Amino acid sequence: MATVAEHFNGVILVDTRVRASTGACLGLAVAVGGAAVRGACAEAVAPSRSAARSLTCAHAHKQRTIIHFVSAHVKPPLHVCGQRKPIKEALLLNNDIYANASFEDCVWRRDREPCPDPNVIINLYTESEPFKKTVDLFSEDWLRQSGWEPSHETILLIHGYAGGDDTLPIVVLRDAYLRRGGYNVLMVDWGALCQPPCYVAAVHNLRPAARCVAQALGALRQAGLRPDRLTCVGHSLGAHMCGILANYLTFRLNRIIGLDPARPLIRSAPALRLDTGDARAVHVLHTNAGRYGEAARLGHADFCLNGGRSQPYCEDTPNEALCSHVWSICYQAESLFRARQAAPCGRRCSVRVPPARAAALPVPLGQPAPMTASGAYCVEDFTAPFCPATSGLKEGDLRCCLDKQYEAAATAPPQRQRPRPLVRLRAQRLKPDPLEYNYPDNITDYTVE
Structure with missing residues (x-):
């Protein structure tokens, strides 16, 4: 088992919380790739091969979602937990x-x-x-x-x-x-x-x-x-x-x-x-x-x-x-x-x-x-x-x-x-710049913001 922040390869997300009063599973499962559902509440849910809904990592942490690794060769879509790269x-x-x-x-x-x-x-x-x-x-x-x-x-x-x-x-x-x-x-x-x-x-x-x-x-x-x-x-x-x-x-x-x-x-x-x-x-x-x-x-x-x-x-x-x-x-x-x-x-x-x-x-x-x-x-x-x-x-x-x-x-x-x-920190320039439209089209220095 691992948290969403730690791994994101070949996963199956399973919410294994159990209702204390009835013992019923509050199951939410999202299968990725060909993974099989495992966990205490696995029998209560029927996962699909595609994500049922887009989950963020913050949601996974808050709902105590856990991950079961089935295949290291299957990657989930980015919308499961966003990009986890540095x-x-x-x-x-x-x-x-x-x-x-x-x-x-x-x-x-x-x-x-x-x-x-x-x-x-x-x-x-x-x-x-x-x-x-x-x-x-x-x-x-x-x-x-x-x-x-x-x-x-x-x-x-x-x-x-x-x-x-x-x-x-x-x-x-x-x-x-x-x-x-x-x-x-x-x-x-x-x-x-x-x-x-x-x-x-x-x-x-x-x-x-x-x-x-x-x-x-x-x-x-x-x-x-x-x-x-x-x-x-x-x-x-x-x-x-x-x-x-x-x-x-x-x-x-x-x-x-x-x-x-x-x-x-x-x-x-x-x-x-x-x-x-x-x-x-x-x-x-x-x-x-x-x-x-x-x-x-x-x-x-x-x-x-x-x-x-x-x-x-x-x-x-x-x-x-x-x-x-x-x-x-x-x-x-x-x-x-x-x-x-x-x-x-x-x-x-x-x-x-x-x-x-x-x-x-x-x-x-x-x-x-x-x-x-x-x-x-x-x-x-x-x-x-x-x-x-x-x-x-x-x-x-x-x-x-x-x-x-x-x-x-x-x-x-x-x-x-x-x-x-x-x-x-200079004051804002309010005078229009006469060269504001004369910029080159081949700007390559700006990669991403």
């Missing part, structure tokens, strides 16, 4: 899938194309039923019958370039919300509009995709969604989509949390990017400012992690900048269980918090950050976030851990041959 695999994710892709495969959407768009899918995950359910906008009773909890805060999760519903790194954050409990998770899957190598097309598709998401949120509001309990959490390009969709809403978002909002090719007009006017509170986490992430102050509160430019535990990885960019996901996931404290640091993101400000009242970053937080905040902590081995957090996720050869760097201060430059 999050660092996001640096090379989908390279094999899109090895033969070309710019001729890019999908371009027009702003006025009708919604809903079949390439913009919204899936719902709830605490009581944490498996994938595609939102049905044509049914007035769908939300009420879906397991959605009106009393819980609703999180709208939006992935970045080359992402998807079941791909790294966003799947780590989805599972963290479900494991924490108390949240309805609406996950936007616009992967068909932002697939590699089409970064330019992905930036172009932000507006039409955001408009369709906003239209869906309007329909869900009529069905009972509460705007005052709605938070949009976006990574990279997804952070800007949170801001852009706000322009199409007839109500105001409660909060936006931008995880290292993307910098390349993002235009300066407020309507085309994340800014403070998009929600009652806009909070931004900077982990790779100036490279893959935006260096400008975009929110009411901007949190700079270890200088905001490069993360120390990523120094020995193949792509230090992209590693730093991706790991903003793990900081947000960690904040659901134990938030790191940030100190005010003026306009500069520095590696070390100025002594004069270290004694100031700290503010937690991420999900528990107060709505009233304002200004720039700095965090100095060189341990890899949300990794059980380095953070000491038992609720952590192994996918946020580094290889063994990098663990020493993750727990020690960085040793650099050159001083780490300061990152000044």
